[in-house]
Amino acid sequence: MRVNFTVNGSKETVDDVWEGESLLYVLRERMGLPGSKNACEQGECGSCTVYLDGVPACSCLVAAGQVEGREVRTVEGLAQGSTGSDQQLDPVQEAFVEAGAVQCGFCTPGLIVQSHDLINRVPDPSDAEIREALAGNLCRCTGYEKILDAVRLAASRKAAAQ
Amino acid sequence: MATPIKTPGRVAAPGQGGVGDSPLRPDGTLKVAGEFAYSSDLWMDGMLWGATLRSPHPRARIVSIDIGPALATAGVHAVLTHEDVPGNKMFGLDETEDQPVLAIGEVRHQGEPIALVAADHPEIARRAMEKIAIEWEVLEPITDPRAVVADPERLKVQERGGITRHQPVRVGDVDAARAQAEVVVSGEYEVGIQDQAFLGPESGLAVPTEDGGLDMYVSTQWIHNDLMQIAPCLGLAEEQIHMTMAGVGGAFGGREDLSMQIHAGMLALHTGKPVKMSYNRYESFFGHVHRHPAQMRYEYGATKDGKLVYADVEIILDGGAYTSSTQNVTGNAASLGVGPYEIPNIKIDAWGVFTNNPPCGAMRGFGAVQACFAYESMMDKLAAACGITPVQARQRNAVSQGSKLATGQVITAPAPLAEMLARAEAMPLPPAADTTDIRNLPGGASQTTHGEGVVRGVGYGVGIKNICFSEGFDDYSTARVRLEVIGGEATALVHTAAAEVGQGLVTLKAQIARTELGIQRVTIAPADNTIDSAGSSSASRQSYMTGGAVKTASEAVRAELLAMARRKLGHRMDDRGADDLSVVGGKVVSRSAGVLASVEEVLGEDVIEETRKYHHRPTTGMDPVTGQGDSHTQLALCVHRAVVDVDVDLGLVKVVEMAAVQDVGKILNRLSLEGQIHGGSAQGLGLAVMEEIVVTGGLVRNPSFTDYLIPTILDMPPMRLDILENPDPDAPYGLRGAGEPPTLSSTPAVVAAIRDATGKALTRVPVRPEHIIA
Numbered sequence: 049m050r051v052n053f054t055v056n057g058s059k060e061t062v063d064d065v066w067e068g069e070s071l072l073y074v075l076r077e078r079m080g081l082p083g084s085k086n087a088c089e090q091g092e093c094g095s096c097t098v099y100l101d102g103v104p105a106c107s108c109l110v111a112a113g114q115v116e117g118r119e120v121r122t123v124e125g126l127a128q129g130s131t132g133s134d135q136q137l138d139p140v141q142e143a144f145v146e147a148g149a150v151q152c153g154f155c156t157p158g159l160i161v162q163s164h165d166l167i168n169r170v171p172d173p174s175d176a177e178i179r180e181a182l183a184g185n186l187c188r189c190t191g192y193e194k195i196l197d198a199v200r201l202a203a204s205r206k207a208a209a210q
Numbered sequence: 211m212a213t214p215i216k217t218p219g220r221v222a223a224p225g226q227g228g229v230g231d232s233p234l235r236p237d238g239t240l241k242v243a244g245e246f247a248y249s250s251d252l253w254m255d256g257m258l259w260g261a262t263l264r265s266p267h268p269r270a271r272i273v274s275i276d277i278g279p280a281l282a283t284a285g286v287h288a289v290l291t292h293e294d295v296p297g298n299k300m301f302g303l304d305e306t307e308d309q310p311v312l313a314i315g316e317v318r319h320q321g322e323p324i325a326l327v328a329a330d331h332p333e334i335a336r337r338a339m340e341k342i343a344i345e346w347e348v349l350e351p352i353t354d355p356r357a358v359v360a361d362p363e364r365l366k367v368q369e370r371g372g373i374t375r376h377q378p379v380r381v382g383d384v385d386a387a388r389a390q391a392e393v394v395v396s397g398e399y400e401v402g403i404q405d406q407a408f409l410g411p412e413s414g415l416a417v418p419t420e421d422g423g424l425d426m427y428v429s430t431q432w433i434h435n436d437l438m439q440i441a442p443c444l445g446l447a448e449e450q451i452h453m454t455m456a457g458v459g460g461a462f463g464g465r466e467d468l469s470m471q472i473h474a475g476m477l478a479l480h481t482g483k484p485v486k487m488s489y490n491r492y493e494s495f496f497g498h499v500h501r502h503p504a505q506m507r508y509e510y511g512a513t514k515d516g517k518l519v520y521a522d523v524e525i526i527l528d529g530g531a532y533t534s535s536t537q538n539v540t541g542n543a544a545s546l547g548v549g550p551y552e553i554p555n556i557k558i559d560a561w562g563v564f565t566n567n568p569p570c571g572a573m574r575g576f577g578a579v580q581a582c583f584a585y586e587s588m589m590d591k592l593a594a595a596c597g598i599t600p601v602q603a604r605q606r607n608a609v610s611q612g613s614k615l616a617t618g619q620v621i622t623a624p625a626p627l628a629e630m631l632a633r634a635e636a637m638p639l640p641p642a643a644d645t646t647d648i649r650n651l652p653g654g655a656s657q658t659t660h661g662e663g664v665v666r667g668v669g670y671g672v673g674i675k676n677i678c679f680s681e682g683f684d685d686y687s688t689a690r691v692r693l694e695v696i697g698g699e700a701t702a703l704v705h706t707a708a709a710e711v712g713q714g715l716v717t718l719k720a721q722i723a724r725t726e727l728g729i730q731r732v733t734i735a736p737a738d739n740t741i742d743s744a745g746s747s748s749a750s751r752q753s754y755m756t757g758g759a760v761k762t763a764s765e766a767v768r769a770e771l772l773a774m775a776r777r778k779l780g781h782r783m784d785d786r787g788a789d790d791l792s793v794v795g796g797k798v799v800s801r802s803a804g805v806l807a808s809v810e811e812v813l814g815e816d817v818i819e820e821t822r823k824y825h826h827r828p829t830t831g832m833d834p835v836t837g838q839g840d841s842h843t844q845l846a847l848c849v850h851r852a853v854v855d856v857d858v859d860l861g862l863v864k865v866v867e868m869a870a871v872q873d874v875g876k877i878l879n880r881l882s883l884e885g886q887i888h889g890g891s892a893q894g895l896g897l898a899v900m901e902e903i904v905v906t907g908g909l910v911r912n913p914s915f916t917d918y919l920i921p922t923i924l925d926m927p928p929m930r931l932d933i934l935e936n937p938d939p940d941a942p943y944g945l946r947g948a949g950e951p952p953t954l955s956s957t958p959a960v961v962a963a964i965r966d967a968t969g970k971a972l973t974r975v976p977v978r979p980e981h982i983i984a
Contacts, residue, residue: 183924191888
């Protein structure tokens, strides 16, 4: 089948999609956007989190056909500018690197999208709010302490910039 | 041949920072931008998808296999069985080679690979696999490891018998000591099967080359050991396979054994096309070995004031159907079976056995984790029997520098365990939970009471872990450092085959090169097999071994740079010669003449490149009868204090805080180090209260992240860290490996805290609600 949708601001058409494919598969294997990760493919780990019409969703649980005409924003669409020296990372992305919240990094794209959404909704989240918002994102490396640091840092930077 | 659209590339290490600083990860920007090339992200024009048919039975004979209908499916390019293995049909870690590439006539565990399919689309491959018809003769699985120890000749999964290794340890005379003991405590303990649960699935890409070989992009912990196993099975010389490390999404021991490597290679050679394989989470639970489950019996005798006089210990580790690393796991369990305590009379018997349960091998802590839960539980029992505190019981028996381990090996480096315990005890305790917010109660938002049954508990745990490979193994590492002027700036390229699995070695290599070369710009080359082995990213050894190799190679480059300065700039120096030359801040400096020149001026168009191998001090084997020997390279200690709130009515546990005291010798990168202690503690917490692969009759009941629970951000409490730096004179910069020790000690600390709150015996991990309310 053919699927038409907007990805990171660009209108795209994807052909030859098998009806059983997930949005995650289409992004990763058909569109060259493997930033969203395939850790469990059953909605438990949050590694594949993307914005779907502005709301975070596990792209592994979204059938490709369901995104027809809709807007998807992936981790690749958070930074300004393209790869390389003119790339300007989002403050959440910067904070994850600086706070040591990235080890193997496989959970990182999903956590960044989820944290990005949290800080947009709640500019100064408490620790309890951060924990609640990120409870659906598994990380096996960090023990989450540095992830909390990263979200606090990103929130304070965004607040200072406004 | 087209190149994959995403392959691992060189990464520039940004910013500044030498040893002791915390510069940012060189791969961090790629990872947060979603652009880092993990092994499951690889893609190539015209590639096929590989899939693996696995056994539904833990033990069965294969009467017949019919691949005809599968092969006839449109879009299927190959269906392969053991008959299609081009070379050796058996492989295995540690030269045991008792594991078939694809099952030959029988299967010995659920999930054992039987056949491979290559197809245009993963769904076509999956449907074709369903058409492979197998006629089975199902057999009764052997699943009781204690029964195997009792009757290894009858209950044998492998031809050579039921026992992988039996390692005794004998010190003094336990029977004589038994008569002197004023206090005797005993216990039986059990550890369930823990999974590494790395998030990046087993995956990779195999690409045929024009000369009949392969380019392989895989995520592994040790490229060269993979290659040693892959090449003979594919009937290729090692030189015909070019291995490149793809991005690794965590490992924790689970990537020491091969998973899809030989299979993808077979399909690529057979079809002549690039083949990608990527397990889903269900398959991943069958696609790698787990932590050995353990059954343990302990008896300790002591004086009435708590001084240990003997230990009588039995440890049975279930390795499943194939050897994997069970021999070395058993060795660790034996040599570290009573932990960091001085005991004059010791009798330990550690067994690794074969069963038809899930195969087990390496996981963070490697044989030391299981025993740690038992010996720490015993120390609490001893404390209770003698009327002293858990900290006192440990301090009265604690090792220190100069103490002997159970193996007779003397701890030559600092080991201030008593002080570490005192520091853990002195840390402030967290305040009582604010029960007006239900999220602070055990069970969180799912709490169904108002916390009337919540009781607080505090517990301690201590662990000792061997760092680097033990028992005589020379696990050297190799580094190549190249210094040249690029774009007007002196630049070092650091090349090793070491696996960056997330731990931050990529950052550390750049720090070491900066410190030793006195320059700022460092680039890290991808790990591959165009350089000699770096050994495994295991046993907390890469800072020590590959760090040591990068340091040694950098020192050689620096020596050549200074010799070059002498040759080119000798006229600017007085005749005191070269001994007082150094590189500081990108300048070659003479003590007599001050700054001579920049590194760039000295180098000019010249390139300096040096490759060095680094070896740790030699170790010995363990005596097969007494277990005695200097078997370990380095030993590392961690102390945990856990504070829990337990709802004794509901059986729910909330870990309120964990505190860790760890001696790392030298802090090389505080940010990365803290991440290792946090992450290791979290995995130990998981084993304490939630993580277990549940197996009945050899069948795994919970192969998913829905049913196998790992700690979330709601489960993991805030941590207090107290990091000590008592240097090890034998190690580079005095460092001590740090990744594993916290994984040992956090489990018994959490369980001790639950016991403190509930008064329950809790002899098995993970602790379940029914153990608390029973």
